[in-house]
Amino acid sequence: MTTETTHKRRERIDRGIKVRSESLYALNSFEEIAYLLTPRVMLIAAFVLMPLILSPWPYWGRVGLSVCILAMLSISFDFLANYVGLVSLGGAFFYGVGGYMAAVLNTELGLPPILSIPVATLLGAAFCTLALLPCLPLRGIYFAIVTLMYPLLMTRIIEAFDILGGTEGFRGIDGFSGFFTEQYGLILAMFIALFGLRRFVNMDGGLVIRAVKDNDQSVRASGISVTWTKAKAVFLASLTGCFAGAYYIHMYSNVGISSFALDLSIMPIAATIIGGAGTLVGPVLGAAILVPLSEFLRDFGSLRIVVYALVLTGFVVFRSEGLMNYMTRKYQQVERWVKI
Amino acid sequence: MSTHHTKEPILEIRSLSKHFGGVKAVDDVSLTVNRGDVVGIIGPNGSGKTTLINCITGFLKPTKGTVSFHGKEITGKKPHKIADMGINRTFQIMRPYYSMPAYKNLVIPLSSPRAKRVGGWRGGGKHGDRDTVAVDILEELGFERDSRVPYKMAGTLPTGYLKRLELGRCLALRPELIICDEVFSGLSASEISSLVPLIEKLNGQGITMIMIEHRLAELFRVANRVMALSYGEKVTEGAPDEVINHPKVREAYLGSEEDF
Ligand SMILES: Nc1ncnc2c1ncn2[C@@H]1O[C@H](COP(=O)(O)OP(=O)(O)OP(=O)(O)O)[C@@H](O)[C@H]1O
């Protein structure tokens, strides 16, 4: 009889799953399916449980929702910057347009939130896309700087012409019917944006958008309009941003020119850097770190911004790839024992 | 050399000029391309070959002159509109999507309005289908189907494959006219001799070709007509052996006579 000891070696789980290319999977066992699904399930579970855990503390419930709001703005930024190649500093523009649009629909036309939010999302995204159309041929820093102007311009126009409530804005906007409606409505929307875009970028239509980032001349030579492709991408990104703005003003029942604040353009970049650029999930993680952090730092008063800056710098220096990319790499190195 | 010759003009270039400031990159060039032709364009470096192509395909606006396709003027139209009409080009400096696998590079043109309209690709629009059609086209171009090559990132492919990928983009669009900007350059002699039959085959399928080449020996195997440019001007046009014996062409190519 030969030796009874079974020989084993360590093997990376992902090796068998990934065949030929990133987009082709071969699943052979429950273990492998579990390996693929675990991270997704954990993310969804965390957000589904969040309202249940936070329900005794409405204040922290709102903080949880601010995470989702920032997450949506960051997903929108990440999508435009890392899949389309348009580095947009216009997050506040999407957000403010969505917010004001919903406020007008609710206070002037009397639409309830269940209608005002989706209608404001669609109309707002159409407005933002049309407004950005002239900038689409711009690239890099030029696109960034021009998009930065849009929210600034909106505040000045509202102030100067005293339209849309002027510096006062709108008050008395309808709120949501209850704590859990408010919580799960936004969480659901965030997941639709996240998983919808993640799916889209891997479909043929999404591939064309990524191709524009890679090589727009080849896209032209393929008989595809680059401007039209970019416009479609900007529309998707504005949908996400406008929804966040529209939802937020219904949470707090008022809207003002602070909806066009610079923070709303800058914070998504920070969240994307911390969480991992080009992953769409990373920005959600980044938001989940940044928002609570900035809450805890309230007690530090003016030192808050210093601590904040240190955390950001730390991430950029020590984990410049972002949490998500780091964790993906580590997760892919998880090994199992196999008999040989 | 093309056998069927109907003499139906499909591309007409009339007195085309393109000036960059004081530089006359293309100067008063006229050329008619008939259906089924393989027209070679030769000329020393900087003689305006690529600029002429860019003017035809809409990547540059000509300073003067017109371009018509099937009798319809296309001068100054947007590049994607011209590509959509069936005039498809390769780039001299290859422009693959480096961050995508080779076959995904072809999914882009396969997703274009033209491919959807005239493609007739088996099965139509679904995701998986385009992937298969892309690999089919790559196989026709000499990417071994069962090797990993079609699935490799374009950024890791050697020049020979990238040149074929350029051709692949044209083929995915079901072109009427392919304009090749130096597809042979940078390739080894054996790679070229494997591409020559492919060019003949495509021409046999009824695709008209314009080929810019420095590799004259190989070009003359496939071209039925040749135009020579020098300093942006047309020197002569005619059958390959006429052109090559033209004194001005010999002068322009002096020192590289072993090519002939
Ligand atoms: N965008 C541009 N701006 C200014 N000058 C240009 C531009 N493009 C080309 N030229 C000039 O036009 C002339 C023709 O260039 P072109 O690239 O068309 O030559 P070519 O025949 O394709 O050369 P090669 O064999 O090296 O590819 C050259 O003198 C070149 O410097």
Ligand SMILES: [Mg+2]
């Ligand atoms: Mg050239």
